[in-house]
Amino acid sequence: MRSSSKRWDLFSGGVLIPLAYFILFFRLAQLAQRVNSRYEGMLLMGFGLLYLLQAMFNFIVASGIIVTGQTLPLISKGGTSYLITSLAFGILMSISRRISQENEKDADEPMIIEAEATELNEQEPNIEGV
Numbered sequence: 001m002r003s004s005s006k007r008w009d010l011f012s013g014g015v016l017i018p019l020a021y022f023i024l025f026f027r028l029a030q031l032a033q034r035v036n037s038r039y040e041g042m043l044l045m046g047f048g049l050l051y052l053l054q055a056m057f058n059f060i061v062a063s064g065i066i067v068t069g070q071t072l073p074l075i076s077k078g079g080t081s082y083l084i085t086s087l088a089f090g091i092l093m094s095i096s097r098r099i100s101q102e103n104e105k106d107a108d109e110p111m112i113i114e115a116e117a118t119e120l121n122e123q124e125p126n127i128e129g130v
Helices: 002-034 038-063 079-122
Strands: none
Touching (some): 002 079, 038 079
């Protein structure tokens, strides 16, 4: 029974949590490619890299290679770290929401143009002087 729980701890702590941070980083990289503003792209990549490196640094500390008090983003409790992480993710979500709104607007625009063209074609031509 005990070895089973140790295996699950090793799998969740050694595979799932680092995988979640890599997925977060690659998702932010995808968002950075879709954004029109270079500033927002750099902001997305900067925050993604910051949290990925902080997590990797925490894993090094947990393995005992170096000793320091590094928190694990989104998991460890810490006053200032928790506040700054929440603020950063608020900024990231705001950029993501704006990107999705722009994509929806761009997707709706061709339909509107096609509808207007259809209406113009259906109208009878007004020929004066004939």
